[in-house]
Amino acid sequence: MAGESTPKGGWHSGRFAHTFAAIDLGTNNCRLLVARASIDGFEVIDAYSRPVRLGEGVALSGVLCGDAIERTLSALDVCAAKIGRNRVTRARHIATEACRRACNGEDFLTMVEQRTGLHFDVIPPSEEARLALASCEDLLNPDIPYGLLIDIGGGSTEVSWLKVLHRDGRLGGVATELIDMTSVPWGVVTLTESCVGGQPRERAVTRACYDDMVERIRADLRPFCARHGIGAAIARGDVQMVGASGTVTTVSAHNLGLKRYNRALVDGSCIGRESILRICDQLSSLSVAELTHLPCIGDDRADLALAGGAILEAVCRQWPAPIVRVADRGLREGVLMDLMRQADRDADPRCRPG
Numbered sequence: 001m002a003g004e005s006t007p008k009g010g011w012h013s014g015r016f017a018h019t020f021a022a023i024d025l026g027t028n029n030c031r032l033l034v035a036r037a038s039i040d041g042f043e044v045i046d047a048y049s050r051p052v053r054l055g056e057g058v059a060l061s062g063v064l065c066g067d068a069i070e071r072t073l074s075a076l077d078v079c080a081a082k083i084g085r086n087r088v089t090r091a092r093h094i095a096t097e098a099c100r101r102a103c104n105g106e107d108f109l110t111m112v113e114q115r116t117g118l119h120f121d122v123i124p125p126s127e128e129a130r131l132a133l134a135s136c137e138d139l140l141n142p143d144i145p146y147g148l149l150i151d152i153g154g155g156s157t158e159v160s161w162l163k164v165l166h167r168d169g170r171l172g173g174v175a176t177e178l179i180d181m182t183s184v185p186w187g188v189v190t191l192t193e194s195c196v197g198g199q200p201r202e203r204a205v206t207r208a209c210y211d212d213m214v215e216r217i218r219a220d221l222r223p224f225c226a227r228h229g230i231g232a233a234i235a236r237g238d239v240q241m242v243g244a245s246g247t248v249t250t251v252s253a254h255n256l257g258l259k260r261y262n263r264a265l266v267d268g269s270c271i272g273r274e275s276i277l278r279i280c281d282q283l284s285s286l287s288v289a290e291l292t293h294l295p296c297i298g299d300d301r302a303d304l305a306l307a308g309g310a311i312l313e314a315v316c317r318q319w320p321a322p323i324v325r326v327a328d329r330g331l332r333e334g335v336l337m338d339l340m341r342q343a344d345r346d347a348d349p350r351c352r353p354g
Contacts, residue, residue, distance in 0.1 A: 014347040015340035019045070021083045022335035023076075023093035025120060027055030027154025027189045028304065029246075030075040033332040034086045037340055046082050050075040051300050055098030055155050059190040064102045073115060080116040090343060092335050095120045096128060097155025097187065125183035128153075129160045131334030133176060136242050136327045139268060142166045142174040144240040146233055148319060151330065152245035152311050154189040154304075158182075159221065159315075161228050164240070182224040186217055188247065191307035201288040201303070210284045210310060217314035225318060234321055241319065244327040246301065247308030251279050252326040253296040261296045267328035273316050276324060280309040280316075 015037035024031045034046035052072040057065050083091065099105035099122045109120045123131075132151045140147050140162075147162035160181045167175035186194075195213050196205055225231055233239045252266050255275050283291065283305055291302040301308075316324070345351045 014344040017347070018089045018339075018343050019086055020336050020339045020343075021086070021088040021091040021093075022332040022339070023079055023091075023118065023120070024331040024335070025054065025072070025076075025093065025095040025099070026331075027058070027096065027098040027156075027187055028053055029154065030054070030072060030079070031332055032079045032082060033336060034082060034088060035336055042336055042340065046086050048075075048079055048082060050078075053154075053189065055101070055189050057193065058098055058102050058155070059193055062102065063104050064098065064108050069108060069111075073112065076112055076116050076118060080118055083118075090339050092339060093118055093120045094127075094131075094331060094335060095122045096331075097153060097190075100124075101155065125156065125158055126181060128183075128331060129158045129181040130178065131331045131338070132158065132244055133160055133162070133178060133334070134337050135329040135331070135333035136244055137174060137176055139242055139325050139327055140164050140174050140176065141240055144238065146230075146239045147176065148230070148239060148241045148321065150241065150243045150245070150248070150312075150315050152243075152247045152308060153187040155185075155187045156190070157184040157187055157217070157311055159184065159224060161224070161230065180224070180228060182221075184217060184220040186220070186311065188304040188308045188311070191216070191311065192304055196306065199288075204285055204287045204290075205306065207284075210306070213307065213310035214314045214317065217311050218318050221314065221318045230319060234319055239319070239321055240325065241315075241321040241323070242325045242327055243312070243315075244330050245308070247305075247312050248324065248326055249328045250296055250301060250305070250308070251276060251312060254279055254294070259295045263328050266326055269326045270323050271326060273320060273322055273324065276316050277313060280313040283309045 019036055021034045028051055030050050030052045032048040035042040035044045052075050054068050054072045056068045113119050133149055147164050149160040151158040161179045163177040163179055165175045249266050252269050252271050253261050255271050288303045291297050291305050292299050297305055
């Protein structure tokens with residue numbers, strides 16, 4: 001990575017003096033964003049995403065396997081090249097559930113650093129929740145006092161319970177306080193491998209199997225719901241829900257009737273609970289082979305779409321918020337915002353040690 005830029009003052013100081021990069025290495029995907037600061041956030045100048053399935057088999061074996069490691073290393077070679085080509089001066093790269101679970105996770109990340117020069121932090125679920133919230137905060141309505149942020153990942157699903165506040169001078173006029181969070185140890189990869197692994201691609205799962213997947217998630221959500229009285233707050237109309245994941249964005253794109261995915265139309269869109277349940281029910285009756293032919297699913301998402309739908313359905317049945325706000329953003333965006341704030345602090349003479 002390139003060395004630090006020297007702040008020059010004005011538009012060339014703080015966050016404006018740097019090019020930033022963030023990699024989110026998850027159980028299913030490897031995602032990179034390269035960006036520069038703008039007046040209202042940041043401008044993406046390069047990006048990369050590849051479904052590497054790093055966590056393939058980890059739930060059963062406890063180790064990262066050779067094929068998954070090779071796929072991921074190839075993707076990270078691309079990321080390292082893009083970071084170098086764009087002369088990135090500040091970066092943070094994070095790894096999540098697959099590297100947390102695997103007994104060889106740290107050894108793998110040491111191999112990554114030796115081969116690519118990229119250093120990764122393995123972050124806990126609480127840090128995942130914080131970063132997801134940082135990226136999605138401006139989608140919340142400050143007139144609704146509580147929020148649920150649902151982030152469906154490959155290896156786990158994070159749920160954040162939020163206090164939502166008016167805050168002048170903040171983007172969207174909203175600020176949040178994280179009351180509590182929980183991490184359900186099921187994501188689209190782990191639930192697929194546990195419940196439908198080995199299922200022929202041409203055969204749809206039984207209704208009993210699908211219902212078991214939904215109930216498995218709900219069982220893990222109920223204690224969190226009871227601890228905070230979330231159901232009663234929803235009944236009063238005091239709760240809004242934001243969904244951040246490939247599952248939620250895919251369901252939204254399907255609801256919008258998009259033939260090809262369009263982030264500008266999906267990010268920030270709203271979808272009603274009944275529409276979500278209807279779409280999840282439709283998807284649950286299809287085989288993987290049939291799912292590949294649906295727009296915005298295709299080969300990349302088809303074999304994980306059933307598990308994603310089951311998780312989303314479980315959330316919507318447990319917490320019947322009438323509307324879900326859709327976020328096509330996540331951990332990378334949260335990391336970039338952290339990096340920009342730190343660049344501002346480093347350039348502020350008042351923040352330097354005296």
